[in-house]
Amino acid sequence: MEIFKYKKPLSLMSKSKRFGLLSVTVLIFALGLIIGKGFNYGIDFAGGTLIQVQYEGDAPIKEVRKALEMGAVDTLLLSDALRQYKIDVICPSCGYSGKMIVKDLENIKCPKCSSPLNIKEKHDIIEEYSEMAKQTSTKVEIISRETEEGETLLKAFGGIAGILRYRID
Numbered sequence: 001m002e003i004f005k006y007k008k009p010l011s012l013m014s015k016s017k018r019f020g021l022l023s024v025t026v027l028i029f030a031l032g033l034i035i036g037k038g039f040n041y042g043i044d045f046a047g048g049t050l051i052q053v054q055y056e057g058d059a060p061i062k063e064v065r066k067a068l069e070m071g072a073v074d075t076l077l078l079s080d081a082l083r084q085y086k087i088d089v090i091c092p093s094c095g096y097s098g099k100m101i102v103k104d105l106e107n108i109k110c111p112k113c114s115s116p117l118n119i120k121e122k123h124d125i126i127e128e129y130s131e132m133a134k135q136t137s138t139k140v141e142i143i144s145r146e147t148e149e150g151e152t153l154l155k156a157f158g159g160i161a162g163i164l165r166y167r168i169d
């Protein structure tokens, strides 16, 4: 019995890079679907290799830091959409002070009086994660949101996901 009939030879090696990308996409997408559909079978059913955290308002520094400090993360996937700054500001004119998340440090105006604000403290969110990753030899991949993988990463995982070396609770 012949099941497969190849009409021409397949040049698999020349496509190996594409296949590598595809498998990452499938893995992320599969988990995205599971999460999106609301199944909660635990990580055992999902293959035990991914951590998923939401990015809403404050970055989930604590969860990511915990996984990174344990040395559990093999590769950290970050969306370039996270390329933004968390800043502490103070207004020299009216005294307003607060925290904001901005994409660009130029021309930050006071929400009350529109004067230029002074930045007391700033955190580059991607740098913060990368710094943590470096300490445990975790690979970091910044993924553009212009790619399909990047879009999935952003929509399904809030822009951050980690491929784990081993399962954590």
Ligand SMILES: [Zn+2]
Binding pocket: 091, 092, 093, 094, 095, 096, 110, 111, 112, 113, 114, 115
């Ligand atoms: Zn002001």
